[in-house]
Amino acid sequence: MNQAELYYTEACRRTEEQHKTRQHFDTIAIAVLGFAGILLSLTPFAASKWSAYSIYPTISMSIAFVVIAASMVYSLWLRNWEFQPNLSELDKNVKSLEYEDETLVLWSAKWMSDAVANNKRPLRIKAICLRIAYIFLSIEAFSLIVIFSLGVYLSI
Numbered sequence: 001m002n003q004a005e006l007y008y009t010e011a012c013r014r015t016e017e018q019h020k021t022r023q024h025f026d027t028i029a030i031a032v033l034g035f036a037g038i039l040l041s042l043t044p045f046a047a048s049k050w051s052a053y054s055i056y057p058t059i060s061m062s063i064a065f066v067v068i069a070a071s072m073v074y075s076l077w078l079r080n081w082e083f084q085p086n087l088s089e090l091d092k093n094v095k096s097l098e099y100e101d102e103t104l105v106l107w108s109a110k111w112m113s114d115a116v117a118n119n120k121r122p123l124r125i126k127a128i129c130l131r132i133a134y135i136f137l138s139i140e141a142f143s144l145i146v147i148f149s150l151g152v153y154l155s156i
Helices: 003-041 052-077 087-096 101-155
Strands: none
Touching (some): 003 052
16 A cells, blocks of 8 residues: 555545544434423423422523524534535546546545545534533423422422
8 A cells, every 4th residue: 555545545534434423413413402302392291280480490491492402403504514525626637637546546635634624613513512402401401300399399
């Protein structure tokens, strides 16, 4: 294996790893959004008796759900993803027979390497959105527990 093939192989590996990470973040985002919706839908069933104090955890649950939904939708809506190399340019360069195989391999690897570097920012934003959603999901779950506790306490 020469240096060009090594560079190309490593660029392909990192591109694939980054793509799998993106798919994982998107899958987790959908699951977190669904779980937050399930928690919010349990609110009416959480308390056997509603009191004036139940409104505060209910409001915090609603706000937490809005934050979760906004961060997850923003995370899923990110479309700054680059796929490289440009296939039409690659096709044109291959058909022209102007370049040697090693030059084309290096050119493709450079484009993939640039794409990996450019895709780090959207991937970091997805990770931050997911962290925000985790924090507010825990707030939502804690608020639901408080509503359950208030219902149990008031029914005694």
